[in-house]
Amino acid sequence: MKKIHIPKEEYMVPGNLACAGCGSPIGLRFALKALGEKTVIVIPASCMSIIVGGFPYSAVGVPILHVAFATAACSASGIRASLDMQGDRETTVVAWAGDGGTFDIGIQALSGAAERNDDFIYICSDNEAYMNTGIQRSSATPYLAWTTTTPVGNPKERPKKDIMAIMADHGIPYAATACVAYPEDFIRKLKKAKGIKGTRFIHLLSPCPAGWRIASDEVIRVARLAVETKVFSLYEIQDGEAYTINYQPKGIPVEEYLNTQGRFRHLTGEEMAIIQENVDHQWSRLLKRCEG
Amino acid sequence: MKRVISGNKAVAYGVMLSRVQVISAYPITPQTTIVEELSRFCAEGKMEAKFIKVESEHSAMASIIASSVTGSRSFTATSSHGLAFMHEMLHWAAGARLPIVLVNVNRAMGPGWNIWTDQADSLSQRDTGWIQLYCEDNQEVLDTIIQAFRIAETVNLPVMVVLDAFFLSHTSEVVEIPHQEEVDGFLPRFEPQLRLNPDDPRAYYGMISPNYYMEFRYKMQRTMEETVEVARSVDEKFGHHFGRTHGLIEPYLCEDADVVMVTSGTVTSTSRVVIEQLREDGLKVGLLKMKMFRPFPMKEIKGVLKGVEKVGVIDRNISFGHGGIFAQEIRSTFCNEDQRPMVFGFVMGLGGRDVTPEAVEEAIRYTLDNPSPKEEVIWIDLKR
Ligand SMILES: Cc1ncc(C[n+]2csc(CCOP(=O)(O)OP(=O)(O)O)c2C)c(N)n1
Ligand SMILES: [Mg+2]
Numbered sequence: 001m002k003k004i005h006i007p008k009e010e011y012m013v014p015g016n017l018a019c020a021g022c023g024s025p026i027g028l029r030f031a032l033k034a035l036g037e038k039t040v041i042v043i044p045a046s047c048m049s050i051i052v053g054g055f056p057y058s059a060v061g062v063p064i065l066h067v068a069f070a071t072a073a074c075s076a077s078g079i080r081a082s083l084d085m086q087g088d089r090e091t092t093v094v095a096w097a098g099d100g101g102t103f104d105i106g107i108q109a110l111s112g113a114a115e116r117n118d119d120f121i122y123i124c125s126d127n128e129a130y131m132n133t134g135i136q137r138s139s140a141t142p143y144l145a146w147t148t149t150t151p152v153g154n155p156k157e158r159p160k161k162d163i164m165a166i167m168a169d170h171g172i173p174y175a176a177t178a179c180v181a182y183p184e185d186f187i188r189k190l191k192k193a194k195g196i197k198g199t200r201f202i203h204l205l206s207p208c209p210a211g212w213r214i215a216s217d218e219v220i221r222v223a224r225l226a227v228e229t230k231v232f233s234l235y236e237i238q239d240g241e242a243y244t245i246n247y248q249p250k251g252i253p254v255e256e257y258l259n260t261q262g263r264f265r266h267l268t269g270e271e272m273a274i275i276q277e278n279v280d281h282q283w284s285r286l287l288k289r290c291e292g
Numbered sequence: 293m294k295r296v297i298s299g300n301k302a303v304a305y306g307v308m309l310s311r312v313q314v315i316s317a318y319p320i321t322p323q324t325t326i327v328e329e330l331s332r333f334c335a336e337g338k339m340e341a342k343f344i345k346v347e348s349e350h351s352a353m354a355s356i357i358a359s360s361v362t363g364s365r366s367f368t369a370t371s372s373h374g375l376a377f378m379h380e381m382l383h384w385a386a387g388a389r390l391p392i393v394l395v396n397v398n399r400a401m402g403p404g405w406n407i408w409t410d411q412a413d414s415l416s417q418r419d420t421g422w423i424q425l426y427c428e429d430n431q432e433v434l435d436t437i438i439q440a441f442r443i444a445e446t447v448n449l450p451v452m453v454v455l456d457a458f459f460l461s462h463t464s465e466v467v468e469i470p471h472q473e474e475v476d477g478f479l480p481r482f483e484p485q486l487r488l489n490p491d492d493p494r495a496y497y498g499m500i501s502p503n504y505y506m507e508f509r510y511k512m513q514r515t516m517e518e519t520v521e522v523a524r525s526v527d528e529k530f531g532h533h534f535g536r537t538h539g540l541i542e543p544y545l546c547e548d549a550d551v552v553m554v555t556s557g558t559v560t561s562t563s564r565v566v567i568e569q570l571r572e573d574g575l576k577v578g579l580l581k582m583k584m585f586r587p588f589p590m591k592e593i594k595g596v597l598k599g600v601e602k603v604g605v606i607d608r609n610i611s612f613g614h615g616g617i618f619a620q621e622i623r624s625t626f627c628n629e630d631q632r633p634m635v636f637g638f639v640m641g642l643g644g645r646d647v648t649p650e651a652v653e654e655a656i657r658y659t660l661d662n663p664s665p666k667e668e669v670i671w672i673d674l675k676r
Binding site (some may be wrong): 058067074078081 | 313314340341342344345346349350351352354355356358359360361362363364366380381384435458476487489490491493494495496497498499500501504
């Protein structure tokens with residue numbers, strides 16, 4: 001992966017309320033470095049609502065609009081319309097939502113805004129469950145992963161929703177995946193997104209130590225393994241059609257990823273083999289899409 | 293300029309003349325022609341506004357909350373299920389202290405589907421922190437929208453302007469449409485104290501602990517209390533500019549009345565005619581039109597109804613397990629007074645059933661003839 005210059009400016013000040021090791025503030029910190037001070041952030045109900053600080057404090061040096069759970073995208077639309085009316089074309093509007101706020105309760109508003117091609121960057125910070133409410137499954141929770149609502153014995157038997165395909169099929173100008181363990185890639189994608197007009201979508205994988213049952217100093221290593229095992233791939237999609245893989249993973253067996261996390265501790269060898277098959281299938285589907 | 297226009301067109305003109313900058317709305321009968329008209333105004337360049345064609349009412353309210361906090365005068369319109377779908381965001385708009393104006397065309401709630409007038413939709417939003425103003429005719433609709441922005445931007449609370457389905461929304465009447473310059477003289481540009489923008493980075497509506505939350509709610513209540521006087525003064529100033537006022541409540545023939553009927557919406561017009569006829573027969577009946585429902589103008593109501601022996605309240609709504617909502621509010625207004633009227637609660641006209649002059653007369657005669665109500669809820673024109 002190409003090394004790029006990471007801006008020195010800091011827009012996250014010390015003292016946010018994230019759990020130790022949480023991937024989300026790492027992601028937001030890099031996002032703001034990439035986008036700069038002329039940025040406003042919309043945050044629906046999620047861990048990030050807490051992380052950035054409660055009244056009367058803020059851990060972020062750009063304006064933040066806290067909004068209701070289902071409304072990240074349409075709130076961003078409203079800000080954009082209002083800024084346009086005031087002649088402000090410079091400010092970048094960013095919606096920062098969790099997987100629940102994106103894949104589930106917010107998907108209607110997101111789909112509406114994407115269909116209108118409203119002009120903002122939507123970042124889904126995906127920790128693969130409703131973490132703020134204490135680790136309940138979302139439609140981004142992986143196949144067979146433990147959560148408090150998918151306990152061992154009553155597993156999630158459906159795969160993670162393919163949000164990238166859903167967003168790409170809206171024909172939006174830009175969609176990309178990213179991972180907190182690959183900041184250069186994330187920053188490059190945000191800078192690219194900033195230069196594009198319309199709805200831009202970034203699916204950011206961000207491990208949650210509490211929910212994934214990993215130690216707080218394991219977050220980056222586990223995030224990296226997600227990519228290297230092809231469980232989560234780094235790619236981008238232009239205009240809903242042109243797929244590009246941005247990083248060639250080593251293709252380590254998924255077992256090595258699954259074994260790092262308590263949420264997969266109950267898996268049998270057979271189940272891991274099914275997951276490996278699914279991952280291989282996903283990867284070949286992605287390759288096909290890259291070929292067009 | 294005088295024109296014959298429907299209530300929904302009057303809404304659209306009111307919004308255009310108020311120089312709304314961001315509109316976000318989703319169609320629902322009988323509000324739809326408002327959305328269509330405003331789309332046309334924007335497309336033809338008659339309005340300089342952004343119209344966000346959202347995919348739902350929840351998103352409509354969410355997006356204008358965002359546009360309002362970013363500093364643009366913002367508007368939406370809905371009805372019935374659309375308003376109910378917005379419920380979460382109605383609390384948010386009020387708690388966020390945003391001067392949004394919403395028009396609700398009163399329509400019944402399902403099931404079964406019923407598109408006709410009924411106050412269940414707006415009255416179900418009673419406790420969300422919105423100012424609520426009920427209109428009687430199309431002139432009042434247009435004027436109230438212009439007033440609503442001025443009230444909202446003075447007190448930083450959102451205003452719901454309410455009109456009856458079909459009886460106003462789709463009925464054409466003569467309406468005086470003011471000139472843009474006149475409206476500009478009355479309603480200045482929206483200049484919020486705070487505005488979401490990168491030059492003044494602040495966090496809006498973040499988590500708030502028990503240590504602060506209650507004070508914010510106290511302030512909302514205080515502001516609501518002050519809103520009665522603000523709205524009265526806005527109406528008076530409106531009168532200076534345009535030569536007409538509408539009042540917060542409007543007493544008619546109440547001075548010597550033995551019985552006063554309390555009404556809202558278009559039922560008021562029907563009742564006025566009935567009362568005039570009964571007066572000719574020598575019956576001492578008066579009328580109190582309720583325009584303002586939130587804040588509930590208790591002092592003003594007491595001023596009119598204190599000393600009146602019997603009050604009949606006509607409710608085109610019902611709170612199941614209690615009764616008509618206006619009747620409850622009138623009763624609670626007087627519960628600590630030594631001198632208080634006997635309150636008769638009539639429920640009629642639900643789901644758009646016509647409130648005929650005969651039905652109104654039946655309610656009046658019931659109130660005149662009985663020393664006290666025989667039932668807590670008196671149903672009129674009901675097939676039993
Ligand atoms: C309408 C509504 N329903 C439920 C909630 C409760 N709630 C708050 S955050 C949350 C989960 C958020 O999950 P996600 O979007 O994945 O973000 P995360 O907490 O994982 O960062 C839920 C269910 C809410 N705030 N609003
Ligand atoms: Mg989550």
